[in-house]
Amino acid sequence: MRDTLWMGRGIPLSSANEDLQPVLAAKRRILALNKKDLANPNIMNRWLNHFESCKQDCISINAHSSSSVNQLLGLAELKLKEAISKEPTLLIMVVGVPNVGKSALINSIHRIATSRFPVPDKNKRAMVGPLPGVTQDIAGYKIASQPSIYVLDTPGVLVPSIPDMETGLKLALTGAVKDSVVGEERIAKYLLSLLNIRKTPLHWERLVHRRGEVHEETCSHNENDSRDSLRRRRCLNNSDALYVQDLVTEVQRTLCRTCLDYTGNTEEESELESLIDMQLTALRKVFRIPHKPFDETHGPTSKKLLTLFRSGKLGPFILDDLPDEQ
Template identity: 70%
Template structure:
């Protein structure tokens, strides 16, 4: 991946976005994050256990480094959320890594009741030694923006209401695709005898990110607002990752009939918006919409597969990789049927490509590499 590393050293044009070793104040750390960080640190002292929610696609990059010294001193369960978007062939290596580090870890899907139930069972097991001597226990949920904390809280609410129907009506946590939706800390009772309260908290990032690649991974996963970095720059990074990993070559084996260019008849003037791919939308896609999305995905995969197989350069070379990415933007514009003269064609390509990635339509991924760990003797 030397080509990608060289591009990252250049910053993919991101040097002015403060993804640099110098750090410093940057625009994604608004006042409410600073206040929330102070509040979280204070409430951590009162908490009996912490559920640290991370994005399963970036198990390390989605950790808030500033909070780690405080979190490591507490009973903690690391919940790797969005496991449905993460590569299952690698996920077991991550759980083994956390086990080696003597850290409780569980991959979850916050929208799955059975998955959240398993998390709660682990939490209750971890609290077992405290339950016998404390009448009231506090469990705090923390994490960076857009890792799915609010979705998890809402699922816990549903489970709690089924367990304790007489319990007072609980307010649902606000859920949205943009980072920073939850802006204050709220507590919710989830159990009686002993009383267990879950404290939700807003997603907070560190004031600066010293590592360019970590910043780009957070942006790609949606933990940093697209407007801070720019969709085109994030899409460039995504294409660089796909190319250096040889991912488009694997798509050849997914569906040869479609990849080889034999497509279903496309519907004209389709009004379906990719925004409807977001989870838990009120109006899920119908069959026609699903065919449209499938055609779009296959068109994207075919475009990237073709550009990689026809490319004579070396993706490990920085300039060659940049050239390939430029070719792929043109191929994607054609595949997505974006007007050739559109002044914002690359931006429109980037937005659609990022939506397909973030909703798992391009396949499951884990962007972080599993660290080498010494076996426990």
């Protein structure tokens, strides 16, 4: 008997595959929203309530967290309770779009299984990576005996034809589509458009004021400190991001400041694009990327911005809007 675990990441609707729904409808299914540590917890809870209202078993997980994966296994055991007593062998397929964390989840499940039961191939691991397309074939991992339960890792599945441009950009932004297919700059501009439309940079306004306070506090020691001490306490500037958190703070501060300074109407598409170009230009300085003559592209800046977003450094986000809010 085969059952299904469908995985999504930050895009609960955009990652759905309507072509598979007729097949999945006949299976016992759990929807696992992975990387909950990168999602806004309040919005995540609303998504869980939404799927519950649709009579769909859904759980938010972090595939790298043993406690989180144990909760998922508990839900799976509950759904399979009747089958476990009747079937000699059970297959659980882990299905989802590329780069959603399926193989990472498989490895966590296998690690937990080896601590509970005498499982063969204890050192067997699913290959994982930051780019989509790492898993090329279906691979099975035995996680229990009596009955035998196998969990199947599968390559990422995308719909043959993405229904609209925004869905495609969301898939690209989460890494389900290779950056080279869409273009890093285009993806970064889409990210900035989302942030600006949602007014996210304005939530970072305290960082702008905080920078002023730090600047004044640091410079107030100028008269009393020695030259060596002054060198250690030099006033901060936009290019002094020595550590990741400093860099993140400077990126957030820069995006906020450009929003506050911009006088155009961002509800107009052309003016929103103008703001985004200003932000990418400002971020080039933050990332300390040298300007090349006659080069108006933002490739390196876009790549660094996407890296910060995908690693959750810019804060928790869920890209899809709830159906009743669209």
